Amino acid sequence: MAGHESLTFLGGTGTVTGSKFLLEGGGHRLLLDCGLYQGERQWRRKNWEPFPVPPDTIDDVVITHCHLDHCGYLPALVREGFDGPVWMTEGSRELIEIVLRDAAHLQERDAQDARSDGWSRHDPPLPLYTVADAERSFALFRGRPFDTDTEIRPGTTVRFTRAGHVLGAASVSVATGAARVLFSGDLGRPTHPVLRPRGTPPGARTVVVESTYGDRVHPAGTGHAVLADAIRRTVGRGGTVLIPAFAVDRTELVLHALSDLTRRGLIPGVPVFVDSPMALAALDVYRRAAARGEMREDVGPDLVDLPALHTAATPEESMALDSAVMPCIIVSASGMASGGRVVHHLRHLLPDRRSCVVLTGYQAVGTRGRALLDGAHELKMHGRYVPVRAEVVLDEEFSVHADAGELVAWLRALPEEPETVYVVHGETAASRALAGRIREELDWTVAVPRPGERVRLD
Known part of the structure; x- marks a missing residue:
């Protein structure tokens, strides 16, 4: 696909963690989310594998929100050579520094506990990254407001729209070359208990939507x-x-x-x-x-x-x-x-x-x-x-994750019909269920990508 805009699903496919999506085009590489794999050992082991592309060839990283499955790999990426700007909302910026510092501290402590107690199969057990690695990544953070286009490089703009998930959480619209891609990030419910509600982002030819609760409907509220x-x-x-x-x-x-x-x-x-x-x-x-x-x-x-x-x-x-x-x-x-x-x-x-x-x-x-x-x-x-x-x-x-009906409602509210919807960030059954519901209710072209799959955007 040389010379064309493309999207590669590096993470967040087949599982509900490890979100990483690589946009390439015009000599520019942008990584959307840089999350840790969590949960089963088969997924956690992927955190230790070499990154699929050399980190020093990535120009920009854009983060949707502060949860580790979306930002938790950043210090490792920086340690391995990435030194470009990391774009996020101002609210996410403040929270991500707290989250990554804590995650690094826990990894250092767990490695020390494993050494002391002798329960690790690794000798010596090491943390994925250190507090010092996390601190180095903070210098790259660039906070931006909601609902404002930011030109991060000539010909490439990003826009953050409230996702209503956690403080600072955003859906991200990226326009680069001929490609217009909308990433839902983790979507909240139409009304968050304390935050302002999620917004409606601009339309895009390609939409990447999460499916954490793609196969279920939240029960009616009972006031806890x-x-x-x-x-x-x-x-x-x-x-x-x-x-x-x-x-x-x-x-x-x-x-x-x-x-x-x-x-x-x-x-x-x-x-x-x-x-x-x-x-x-x-x-x-x-x-x-x-x-x-x-x-x-x-x-x-x-x-x-x-x-x-x-x-x-x-x-x-x-x-x-x-x-x-x-x-x-x-x-x-x-x-x-x-x-x-x-x-x-x-x-x-x-x-x-x-x-x-x-x-x-x-x-x-x-x-x-x-x-x-x-x-x-x-x-x-x-x-x-x-x-x-x-x-x-x-x-x-x-739960502040949108359920299946609320995810479809978010898609239905977009100002234009996309050419393709890619369903990610869910266990396989949930992603397939949501894809089926999108086909049935919206009659849109929809796919559940494989890990590592690459698709053309232009």
Whole structure:
């Protein structure tokens, strides 16, 4: 395809993580998203493979939002030679620095733990990248506003449109040469609990749409009745409620919901502990955004109103929570229990029948959260199996991913019909289901690309 604009699906195909899409044309290489693979080992191993093209031949990177499966490979790309600008919204810029610094710290710590405990098959175990690698990538970040065309190179413009997923999340329109491509990024629901709603981006000849929930429909909202019932039951038997929650957006939404449930008298006023330094930093970012008027009009400037709210900033404070006087609520990252402080709490609380784990959203295949959701009787952590005796429930109302109907509605609202829609960022069944629904309801040309597949755009 030499001399023509093309798109190569380097990641985010056949799985819901690792989003990476390479646009080439006119001697210009642009990488849209630079995500980590997460979940099953077959996918995580790909993080260690050589990048499909030399990183020093990529001119620009554009990031849709701050979640690791969309930005988490950036420090490795920079370490391997990429030194061009990384474009994102201003909101994403502030959050991505928090996310990548934390991810690098966790990788360094996990490598050290593996060395100390001897449970890694690698000798010596090394992190994918370090905190220093993450810090070097920050100098390349370029923040841009929503709904404004930015010429990143002669003949190439990008435009960010609100995606309503997390703070700063965007759909990205790219025009380069004869190609016009729209990347949905992760799309939120039509109404986010605290953020301003998603927008409608410009039309494009080629649309790349996510399909995380491409094969399902969210249930009708009940005002977090599942969460409230679980808390009341657990408190009644003297147990601890553990809520694994992503530090960015999900923790903020959980605290917002707990504030509302407490205010309405639907749950008792037990102590609530936030055990994630990254979540505390992200909460500050959300509060500053609220003060700037970036939230819905009915959301107050503080977002959270919990008189019994406590924080665990240090590792010592985190470990002390496992011997805290019950009952209480612990909110800790990560949201799929794939790493971070929540793993230590699970190790302590899962054997206790009084306790309850409340899952708050999508759980990717291969994660501990998915295993719990699927009814695992034991869970492996740090080389040991732990029995699962605690109650496990799922509150689906926290999801800020559009479901199948909402994804189709986003496509239907585009100002022009695209020539081709590519369905990505979903497990295979979800992607195929969404593609079928697009064909049936919109009668558009739609494909589910293979990993590594390359298509022509001009």
